[in-house]
Amino acid sequence: MSKDPRRWLTVKPQGLYCAAGDFYVDPTRPVARAVITHGHADHARAGHGKVLATAETLAIMQSRFGEDCWGSAQAVGFGERIEIGGASVSLAPAGHVLGSAQAVLDHDGGRVVVSGDYKRRRDPTCAGFEPVPCDVFVTEATFALPVFRHPDDAGEIAKLLDSLRLFPNRTHLVGAYALGKAQRVIRLLREAGYDRTIFLHGALEALCTLYEGLGVALGPLEPVAGSKKDKAGEIVMCPPGALNDRWAAGFPDPVTAMASGWMRVRQRARQRGVELPLILSDHADWDELTRTLHDVGAPQVWITHGREEALAHYAQQAGFQAEALSLVGFEEGEDG
Amino acid sequence: MKRFADLMERLVYTGGRNAKLAILAEYFRTTPDPDRGWALAALTDGYETRLLTPAAVRKLAEARTDPVLFRLSYDYVGDLAETTALIWPEAEALPGEAPRLGEIVDTLARTSRARAPQHVEGWLDRLDGSGRYALLKLLMGGLRVGVSARLAKTALAQYGGKPIEEIEELWFGLTPPYGDLFAWLDGRTSAPQVDTSTLFRPVMLANPLEDGELDRLAPTDFRAEWKWDGIRVQLAARDGEARLFTRTGDEIGPAFPDIAGRADFDAVLDGELLVRREGEIRPFNDLQQRLGRKSVTAAMLRDYPAHLRVYDILFRGDRDLRPDPFETRRAELEAFVTGLNRDWLDLSPLVPFDDWDALRAIWDGTREAGIEGLMLKRVDASYTAGRPKGPWFKWKRAPLTADCVLMYAQRGHGKRSSLYSDFTFGCWRDGPDGAPELVPVGKAYSGYTDAELKEIDRWIRRNTVEKFGPVRSVIPEIVLEVAFDSVHPSKRHKSGIAMRFPRIHRLRTDKPAEEADRVETLAAMIEG
Numbered sequence: 001m002s003k004d005p006r007r008w009l010t011v012k013p014q015g016l017y018c019a020a021g022d023f024y025v026d027p028t029r030p031v032a033r034a035v036i037t038h039g040h041a042d043h044a045r046a047g048h049g050k051v052l053a054t055a056e057t058l059a060i061m062q063s064r065f066g067e068d069c070w071g072s073a074q075a076v077g078f079g080e081r082i083e084i085g086g087a088s089v090s091l092a093p094a095g096h097v098l099g100s101a102q103a104v105l106d107h108d109g110g111r112v113v114v115s116g117d118y119k120r121r122r123d124p125t126c127a128g129f130e131p132v133p134c135d136v137f138v139t140e141a142t143f144a145l146p147v148f149r150h151p152d153d154a155g156e157i158a159k160l161l162d163s164l165r166l167f168p169n170r171t172h173l174v175g176a177y178a179l180g181k182a183q184r185v186i187r188l189l190r191e192a193g194y195d196r197t198i199f200l201h202g203a204l205e206a207l208c209t210l211y212e213g214l215g216v217a218l219g220p221l222e223p224v225a226g227s228k229k230d231k232a233g234e235i236v237m238c239p240p241g242a243l244n245d246r247w248a249a250g251f252p253d254p255v256t257a258m259a260s261g262w263m264r265v266r267q268r269a270r271q272r273g274v275e276l277p278l279i280l281s282d283h284a285d286w287d288e289l290t291r292t293l294h295d296v297g298a299p300q301v302w303i304t305h306g307r308e309e310a311l312a313h314y315a316q317q318a319g320f321q322a323e324a325l326s327l328v329g330f331e332e333g334e335d336g
Numbered sequence: 337m338k339r340f341a342d343l344m345e346r347l348v349y350t351g352g353r354n355a356k357l358a359i360l361a362e363y364f365r366t367t368p369d370p371d372r373g374w375a376l377a378a379l380t381d382g383y384e385t386r387l388l389t390p391a392a393v394r395k396l397a398e399a400r401t402d403p404v405l406f407r408l409s410y411d412y413v414g415d416l417a418e419t420t421a422l423i424w425p426e427a428e429a430l431p432g433e434a435p436r437l438g439e440i441v442d443t444l445a446r447t448s449r450a451r452a453p454q455h456v457e458g459w460l461d462r463l464d465g466s467g468r469y470a471l472l473k474l475l476m477g478g479l480r481v482g483v484s485a486r487l488a489k490t491a492l493a494q495y496g497g498k499p500i501e502e503i504e505e506l507w508f509g510l511t512p513p514y515g516d517l518f519a520w521l522d523g524r525t526s527a528p529q530v531d532t533s534t535l536f537r538p539v540m541l542a543n544p545l546e547d548g549e550l551d552r553l554a555p556t557d558f559r560a561e562w563k564w565d566g567i568r569v570q571l572a573a574r575d576g577e578a579r580l581f582t583r584t585g586d587e588i589g590p591a592f593p594d595i596a597g598r599a600d601f602d603a604v605l606d607g608e609l610l611v612r613r614e615g616e617i618r619p620f621n622d623l624q625q626r627l628g629r630k631s632v633t634a635a636m637l638r639d640y641p642a643h644l645r646v647y648d649i650l651f652r653g654d655r656d657l658r659p660d661p662f663e664t665r666r667a668e669l670e671a672f673v674t675g676l677n678r679d680w681l682d683l684s685p686l687v688p689f690d691d692w693d694a695l696r697a698i699w700d701g702t703r704e705a706g707i708e709g710l711m712l713k714r715v716d717a718s719y720t721a722g723r724p725k726g727p728w729f730k731w732k733r734a735p736l737t738a739d740c741v742l743m744y745a746q747r748g749h750g751k752r753s754s755l756y757s758d759f760t761f762g763c764w765r766d767g768p769d770g771a772p773e774l775v776p777v778g779k780a781y782s783g784y785t786d787a788e789l790k791e792i793d794r795w796i797r798r799n800t801v802e803k804f805g806p807v808r809s810v811i812p813e814i815v816l817e818v819a820f821d822s823v824h825p826s827k828r829h830k831s832g833i834a835m836r837f838p839r840i841h842r843l844r845t846d847k848p849a850e851e852a853d854r855v856e857t858l859a860a861m862i863e864g
Contacts, residue, residue: 146401147409147422151465244747244806246793249755264422265413266348266469271806273747275349310408317402 005110020107021087037116038100056099094118095129097180112136120288124187137298141306142283150285156278171231171251175240175258183211201238341470347481360491371437373513380485387452388475417472496521501538501721508535536585538721542728560687563709566610573599607646647684658719702733709733735819739852742814747806756796765855775831783839815844823861
């Protein structure tokens with residue numbers, strides 16, 4: 001196969017490397033030139049020379065790592081085409097978090113789409129995933145087991161609101177990843193008609209402000225600040241780690257909720273001491289992953305972080321050429 | 337089934353006892369017969385079909401999914417019922433209405449084991465994820481939602497506004513789906529009529545004797561007995577049939593044929609189950625060998641012969657002695673036991689004393705004598721179920737203490753889930769290289785004040801060596817004075833010993849870790 005993209009796209013210790021344009025996609029160590037799909041810490045790191053990403057992703061990186069977290073940066077809109085060396089790069093929406101993109105790489109008549117992290121269902125805080133036909137589709141596999149079928153978002157938000165009605169004197173502590181999940185939960189609550197002030201753990205404040213600045217309205221928000229005792233019957237958002245932290249101890253009889261795709265497995269929810277599991281994920285579930293393979297129609301599928309074995313098995317059964325791509329540094333994060 | 341599934345789901349994730357009671361009462365209120373009765377049976381181990389084996393479930397799941405994907409999923413989830421419930425292919429719209437719990441139970445009652453999976457497959461298609469989970473858990477056994485039979489009965493009592501004792505009195509005469517019980521609790525009928533002759537009667541319990549309490553009591557109002565270190569049991573015998581119950585009403589007769597199989601009289605007795613070999617009462621550890629088993633081997637009967645030491649009589653023939661004062665019951669009991677003359681049953685003797693000082697001197701000697709303490713019972717008190725305040729006291733012997741070093745801490749549950757409140761502590765011994773090493777000797781969850789807990793929690797977070805999930809190992813620096821009732825040899829613990837009823841007595845901030853106790857010191861405390 002003369003046009004095999006394997007000749008110009010390879011795995012190096014730093015990450016996925018495009019030899020044709022001499023750049024990396026989501027490298028896990030500082031490199032001279034990087035294309036970044038989205039702002040989560042296992043994809044976006046500080047210290048690269050030149051960075052190419054959506055304007056939103058660049059803003060998120062600066063908010064997390066500081067103004068000078070790179071040598072120089074170039075913002076690219078969806079659909080805009082940029083030539084880097086012998087390769088042509090464009091970005092397409094991935095539907096994962098605000099600014100998240102798939103990197104579409106063309107060279108030598110072949111096209112590879114590096115989808116980063118993605119989901120297919122509607123998300124009121126970011127642009128929806130667009131399937132891009134290609135020769136090689138690089139996919140994540142975070143929830144790549146048929147036991148992971150994320151239910152309808154509205155139903156999960158209703159669980160939280162029902163619990164608030166049932167326990168009007170208990171603080172509802174909702175653990176949600178600081179980038180993306182927290183803002184999505186807030187937006188979904190607003191869509192469900194919840195218009196009270198939502199209180200924020202300190203670690204969520206900056207990103208919520210950033211989202212609002214980028215046009216995602218979140219309604220009345222306030223930091224938890226000093227008093228926890230007067231938060232009976234309120235919704236308080238915090239990062240998942242804070243649920244089991246001493247920080248959580250001062251709230252009146254808290255209900256611990258957690259918004260994550262992992263909540264689908266009871267044992268996992270119970271291990272974390274979660275009383276109210278909300279199955280809300282920013283990653284594609286099994287049905288979305290498998291549907292996407294067909295929508296994109298790439299004869300070759302490269303599978304990165306997650307449960308590669310199961311998705312590779314499915315893809316092979318369905319007639320794709322599939323293999324696991326062993327990239328280091330991607331973990332089963334809390335952004336599930 | 338939908339309601340039952342919701343009930344399971346809510347119970348799984350709810351930690352607090354009161355919250356669980358509220359959830360159960362709400363379920364009984366909103367669910368019709370016979371569904372609520374079958375749910376009650378499932379929660380109290382009254383519904384055991386075991387019609388569905390793990391192999392049968394696996395076969396069903398593999399027939400409907402890709403076996404490779406099923407295996408990978410099962411490896412990840414780790415629970416067969418949950419994997420199957422989650423992976424089961426779902427139609428866009430469920431075909432037909434979800435089956436009712438009563439319908440499921442009825443169908444299975446008329447089905448052979450071989451044909452059961454076929455029905456189950458049909459039901460799985462008609463249920464959603466939590467419904468499938470509840471169905472599989474119900475039919476495979478092992479709901480494990482953190483509800484004991486006692487808690488379920490407490491919820492019934494609260495739901496119907498009846499004393500739990502009345503429900504327990506009837507309980508063993510009732511059968512699922514408990515239509516007559518609910519009719520009574522709903523106020524539609526009077527209490528169900530059951531033949532209670534060999535049924536469990538709720539027991540009378542004692543309160544701990546508080547400091548200084550003796551001085552407020554008159555010694556002439558009380559009788560003293562030894563407090564035995566066995567388990568409290570009730571033997572109900574009638575017309576050649578006998579049942580042996582724990583104090584919560586669980587029947588353990590089949591595991592103790594050397595008691596239940598020999599009771600050929602008409603009486604209900606209250607006493608202590610012990611192991612007695614060659615005329616000697618053995619330590620609790622020996623009794624432990626026979627507990628928690630459904631049946632018993634000839635070797636166990638020979639090595640750990642059971643013995644019943646009685647201290648009260650509730651019925652003699654048809655005569656209910658419970659309303660009578662202690663002294664009357666005691667006279668009846670003595671006459672009855674003397675007349676029986678059995679070597680597997682004897683009378684717990686009274687401990688004579690003149691005044692509290694004399695009794696205190698006897699209490700001081702209980703540890704030396706290998707006895708757990710004393711019981712005080714009012715001479716004029718009737719036998720009242722529950723734990724009434726005033727008539728009965730237990731006066732446990734003073735605890736032993738040891739200075740131990742905090743080794744591991746684990747986050748607690750419920751209110752304490754954000755604090756490291758469960759402590760594993762150790763004592764010193766010589767390691768293989770001769771250098772002193774710490775080995776765990778026990779675990780405690782209580783005994784500290786809230787302020788102390790916060791302080792220890794803060795210290796733990798700053799002095800963590802390693803994290804293993806919810807557990808942290810810490811620098812061996814904090815000395816805890818641990819109080820415990822006794823020490824036993826244990827093969828399961830690295831130190832070779834295990835403590836009974838350990839709790840944190842106080843923090844020894846004055847003591848360096850190197851000066852904590854040695855394992856040998858604890859081992860020397862083993863009795864018997």
